[in-house]
Amino acid sequence: MSKAKIKWDFWSTITVIIMAIFALFLVYPLFSLFVSGFQDPQTGEFTFANFAKFFEKKYYYQSMLNSFKVTVSVTILSILIGAPIAYFMTCYKIKGKGLIEVLVIISMLSPPFIGAYSWILLGGRSGVLTKFFSNLLGIQMPSVYGFGGILLVFTLKLYPFIYLYVSGALKKIDVSLSEAAESLGCSSVKKVVTIIIPLILPTVLAGALLVFMNALADFGTPMLIGEGFSVMPVIIYSEFISEVGGQANFAAAMAGIMVLITAILFIAQKYVVNKKSFTMSSLRPIQPKEAKGVGGFLMHAFIYSAVFLSIIPQLTVIYTSFLKTKGSMFTSGFSLKSYQTVFKNAGRAIVNSYLYGIIAIIIIILLGMFIAYISTRRKNILTNTIDSITMFPYIIPGSVLGITLLLAFNERPLLLSGTATILIIAFVIRRLPYTLRSSAAILYQISPSMEEASISLGYSPVRTFFKVTAVMMLPGVLAGAILSWITVINELSASIILYTGNTRTMSVAIYTEVIRASYGTAAALSTILTVTTVISLLIFFKLSGSKDVHI
Numbered sequence: 001m002s003k004a005k006i007k008w009d010f011w012s013t014i015t016v017i018i019m020a021i022f023a024l025f026l027v028y029p030l031f032s033l034f035v036s037g038f039q040d041p042q043t044g045e046f047t048f049a050n051f052a053k054f055f056e057k058k059y060y061y062q063s064m065l066n067s068f069k070v071t072v073s074v075t076i077l078s079i080l081i082g083a084p085i086a087y088f089m090t091c092y093k094i095k096g097k098g099l100i101e102v103l104v105i106i107s108m109l110s111p112p113f114i115g116a117y118s119w120i121l122l123g124g125r126s127g128v129l130t131k132f133f134s135n136l137l138g139i140q141m142p143s144v145y146g147f148g149g150i151l152l153v154f155t156l157k158l159y160p161f162i163y164l165y166v167s168g169a170l171k172k173i174d175v176s177l178s179e180a181a182e183s184l185g186c187s188s189v190k191k192v193v194t195i196i197i198p199l200i201l202p203t204v205l206a207g208a209l210l211v212f213m214n215a216l217a218d219f220g221t222p223m224l225i226g227e228g229f230s231v232m233p234v235i236i237y238s239e240f241i242s243e244v245g246g247q248a249n250f251a252a253a254m255a256g257i258m259v260l261i262t263a264i265l266f267i268a269q270k271y272v273v274n275k276k277s278f279t280m281s282s283l284r285p286i287q288p289k290e291a292k293g294v295g296g297f298l299m300h301a302f303i304y305s306a307v308f309l310s311i312i313p314q315l316t317v318i319y320t321s322f323l324k325t326k327g328s329m330f331t332s333g334f335s336l337k338s339y340q341t342v343f344k345n346a347g348r349a350i351v352n353s354y355l356y357g358i359i360a361i362i363i364i365i366l367l368g369m370f371i372a373y374i375s376t377r378r379k380n381i382l383t384n385t386i387d388s389i390t391m392f393p394y395i396i397p398g399s400v401l402g403i404t405l406l407l408a409f410n411e412r413p414l415l416l417s418g419t420a421t422i423l424i425i426a427f428v429i430r431r432l433p434y435t436l437r438s439s440a441a442i443l444y445q446i447s448p449s450m451e452e453a454s455i456s457l458g459y460s461p462v463r464t465f466f467k468v469t470a471v472m473m474l475p476g477v478l479a480g481a482i483l484s485w486i487t488v489i490n491e492l493s494a495s496i497i498l499y500t501g502n503t504r505t506m507s508v509a510i511y512t513e514v515i516r517a518s519y520g521t522a523a524a525l526s527t528i529l530t531v532t533t534v535i536s537l538l539i540f541f542k543l544s545g546s547k548d549v550h551i
Contacts, residue, residue, distance in 0.1 A: 010462045015374050015382050018367065022389050025425050029404035030259070036407050037253035050253035060254070063235040064261075070147065070222075070231060071215040074154040078211045079204060081155065081306055082162025087196070088299045089163075090170040092291040095300065100307050102537075107310040108160035109483075110533055111490040111507060113220025114526050115153040117514050118313035119144045120225060121320060121523075126329070145227040153221050156310040158211045165207030169200040175286050202272075209269040213262060217397030219493040220511055232258055233399045233493065240403055240497065252407060255400040262395045317526040325520035338520035346525060348502070349509035353529075356420060356505065357488045360427035364435045365481050367428070369470060372439035377448070394433045398493025401430055406497060418500045426494040431484040438480025439473060446472050475543055482540040486533050 040047045054060045085104075089097060122129045123144035133139040142148060173196070186194065219233040226234065232254065240251035291299050324335040342350075375387040393401065405426055409416035416422040446469065454464040492507040499508050506529050513522035 011374055011378050014370050018371060018386055019382060026429055029408035032408040033252050033404040034256050036249050037256040039249050041249045050250045053250060054254055063230045063232050066229060067216055067231040070150055071212050073151055074158060074215045075208050075212045077155040078159040078162050079208060082159035083166050083204060085303055085306060086163045086166035086170060088303060090167055091286055091288055092299060093288045094303060103307050103311050104160045104163060105537060106534055109486050110314060110530055111492060112153055112157045112218055113224055113492055113511060114317060115157050115313040116221040116224040117522060118316040119149060119153060121316055145225055146229045149225040150222050153225060154215045158214055161210045162207040165203045166200055169203035170286060173199055173286060205269055205272055213395055219399045224514055233397055237399055251403060255403050258397055258400055266395045314530050317523045317530060321523035321527040338524040341521050342524045346509045349504050349506050352503060353489050353506040356424050357485055360424050360488050361481055361485050363428050364432050364484050365477060367432060368435035368439045369473060369477055371436055372443050376440055376443050390436055391433055393430050398430060399497055401426055402494035402497030420503050423495060423498050423503055426498060427488045427491060430494060431487050434484040435477060435480035439477045442473050442476025479540055479543050482536050486536050489532060
């Protein structure tokens with residue numbers, strides 16, 4: 001299939017155009033990033049000095065060690081929380097299961113920096129819980145700042161990835177395997193260790209990589225709650241911003257190191273999963289049984305506690321957005337003043353988020369459908385290359401992507417820095433994989449005979465695609481597009497690098513309001529973003545006909 005000759009037609013033209021788009025907006029910027037990392041800031045000559053500086057100074061290489069400390073800890077904790085919840089929810093009848101699943105997905109799809117901001121309101125130096133325990137009970141709460149705070153926010157935000165992956169894997173396990181083990185005298189614990197865990201291990205590794213990448217790439221959470229605990233995205237951002245007047249070669253070198261780390265981890269995970277993976281058809285899926293006795297009570301307590309803690313950020317921002325404020329402090333009584341201030345001072349940011357998001361999603365849908373079609377129906381060297389390249393942004397940290405685009409398009413003939421265009425390009429490149437994967441998945445379910453029948457009736461291949469194939473693909477495409485939309489409007493890491501006063505988005509506005517300690521307006525903006533996310537999620541459930549989100 002891959003050696004088939006390329007016939008020049010509409011799809012050949014589309015293939016070349018898409019290849020050119022990714023060469024210009026992804027391959028060239030990444031090349032510019034690596035070249036810039038090897039350049040001397042003053043002379044522009046080739047040098048290893050930028051990389052030497054990173055590994056020589058403890059301040060810099062410590063940030064990499066800190067990043068690994070955070071990501072490894074978060075990944076382990078997410079598995080320890082997410083995998084048991086998935087097992088309990090699949091194998092037992094848990095009360096309120098439908099609501100729990102929706103709350104878990106909402107907590108996962110809302111931006112992590114909102115979680116950081118909420119925990120500052122709750123457990124910060126002047127936080128609600130801090131004051132309550134200190135004034136009434138005389139208990140000094142542990143600090144939410146630093147490593148512990150980052151760990152708390154990331155774990156509660158990212159364990160749902162493990163939950164979703166493991167739930168999907170458990171639904172494919174045939175119950176006859178468990179029955180056979182039980183007939184041979186296996187206890188419940190031994191059955192889980194010897195059968196269930198080996199079967200779901202490849203899926204756990206896939207989910208673990210996603211957790212690891214998200215924790216490694218996030219900028220907003222450690223910036224807001226880290227307080228001296230420096231991680232790589234924050235150091236890269238700080239160095240880049242401080243060097244914007246000249247050439248940000250050192251920041252580019254660090255960003256290059258980060259891309260290399262994520263690429264190696266991605267390839268290693270793929271290798272392990274491919275070695276361990278297998279297919280299984282579940283003729284008799286696991287049937288949930290009643291959760292009785294002390295075990296049932298502990299199961300419910302564990303699930304409810306984890307879900308409640310993970311949804312606290314959303315509840316906190318919604319509640320505090322209606323409180324009266326005086327400077328950075330909340331006072332007694334309710335008011336809509338925060339919303340009035342937001343619509344007066346940050347109305348442009350709200351409009352920008354929706355406008356850029358809609359434009360990005362239209363482009364994502366078109367690209368997603370075209371790339372899915374050429375990579376599944378017209379396989380050749382070019383289409384296989386495009387399919388691989390389009391998934392690469394999945395593992396590139398947002399701040400790094402922002403820097404690559406700024407370095408590549410900061411001068412003529414293609415001067416895009418400071419424009420809305422560069423933000424939209426970042427959104428499209430970074431969030432296309434969601435729509436692409438759902439488009440390809442539904443295309444595999446559509447028989448080519450449908451297209452062949454249309455062509456035999458006189459329709460051209462192009463007209464057949466738009467009139468028949470595209471229409472049949474639409475439900476799956478739109479489901480993926482809504483996930484892309486949710487992640488686009490919540491995007492901070494790339495936006496914080498690329499925005500200007502005229503192009504800032506809601507995420508950037510929330511971040512800047514928190515930095516200024518304008519907690520009321522930050523809460524109002526966060527609530528608007530959260531409500532948009534929830535409405536989008538409900539539309540996704542309606543279109544997809546299920547309550548499962550496939551990442």
